[in-house]
Amino acid sequence: MIDLLINKIEEKQNPTVVGLDPRLDFIPEFIKVEEFERHEKTPKAVAEIFLRFNKAIMDETYDLIPAVKPQIAMYEQYGHEGIRAYIETIKYAKQKGLLVIGDIKRSDIASTAEAYSNGHIGEVNIGGESVKIYEEDAITISPYLGHDSIEPFIENCKRFNRGLFILLKTSNAGSGEIQDLEIKGGKVYERVADLISEWGKELVGERGYSSTGAVVGATYPEQLAELRRSIKNVFFLVPGYGAQGGSAKDLKGAFDKNGLGAIINSSRGIIAAYKNQKYINEFTENEFDKAARQAVLDMKADIQSVI
């Protein structure tokens, strides 16, 4: 998987990923009005609203970006209709040639992790028939349960050419409460870094990076740079740019000397750009997709300035 991602990043000259994390607040009125009329104020209406919104965003940005990252929570909160919209969003992204990183942050004991793994990045068996369900190219997972909980995901990465991004140092304010606890020889997250690097050794691709990557927040730039130096085979998925407070300067340390090694996520900064002070005079609400395109171009330039 990781070689596919690196190739796409080079092809688009853009190490960014658009977070498809729709919220009804972000979505133009005309879409909501039409779908609420058709389906009333139901989860089904929300699913249709999210799909129209996501497709429009992808239509305007797919030629500029290597990947999208739908956050499953935004869909899951609306029940099965939401999950349907999540799956159809993935399908559409793949039709557009985009890689899909499912931001699912799952984690459980091995026998349960296997179910998550088969559904999301493998295949399930239904009465002797193999069926693919979600088909993300990569997913995010949590390391808290240790290696045996990660193994079922690594198995499917090998079998189906998929990838993982394992939570290492998250972007939120409280991330230090457990992740920064002092242990012998460093901090908890540093030990997790070593474990992730070790777990990924079997999956190192042609470019020296493993399909088992890590999530490291842009909001902790020093740790980000230090981790880039210490775990050289681990590709980073970096949230926290833009709305969460991380700037391009904070990202410099995430990249290696070839400008690779990280993919930067922006969600509301792109998909809700039309509501942003920066774009509000240039684009109307109905041009939300064009505003997203401009925000992608601006983010690309911003990040290229530090690589």
Added chain:
Amino acid sequence: MIDLLINKIEEKQNPTVVGLDPRLDFIPEFIKVEEFERHEKTPKAVAEIFLRFNKAIMDETYDLIPAVKPQIAMYEQYGHEGIRAYIETIKYAKQKGLLVIGDIKRSDIASTAEAYSNGHIGEVNIGGESVKIYEEDAITISPYLGHDSIEPFIENCKRFNRGLFILLKTSNAGSGEIQDLEIKGGKVYERVADLISEWGKELVGERGYSSTGAVVGATYPEQLAELRRSIKNVFFLVPGYGAQGGSAKDLKGAFDKNGLGAIINSSRGIIAAYKNQKYINEFTENEFDKAARQAVLDMKADIQSVI
């Protein structure tokens, strides 16, 4: 929530919870044959199979147990049809007067955690209307991201009288890799224990326990007993009994002097009892539900022998 759970445990004289973690392997042929005929070998067929199976198990056990714990991974792996079966399982459980602990182990930064929290234990807003989606009474979550990631769940616990079980010391073999790292004054999981105890202080009910509980595996009996002594206000959800190797003797330390303080989960030991050597001569495959009832009665007696 926790007072509701304690009352139900006392009413049924049974501190156990049945894990509704269906797998096609566990399910009698006649159910699968009928539903595959009706819906072919599709996720929809699996959803119908799981629902029939779960309802039959609940019909035979609801009078004996306080709660059920569906593991969402088993459903989620089949996509939106699976999630529909998960939601309908919860609805049916509540009709039967059972409390529902959704084993979802979610965790994310606050703005995302809020979406999980609203969907599962709160309500979502659709165009000004409040809609309840999953309606579990309690859910499991992971602490790895720290307090700000837990806060949106605690908020809904207060508003909607719901509960949490936060991963503390999990039952799997690799749980020590991160959870047992040595920090100043103890281990990571001991620090997490203190955090959970602290986070739950606002939600302590009439019986001295908080609606913010913890998951502690039966497979680590010494830590279980030690945690029971150290965090007195934290109710435990204890997996690992039966199929995972924990015995009733291992559970003794989970309970306080009143025989409260913990609820013990068994999944395949109950729902697939008819396949177990112990029951195979007594029950046919078609009597899978009666076998589950007997397994619940035997588990109840086994646990009562150590309280």
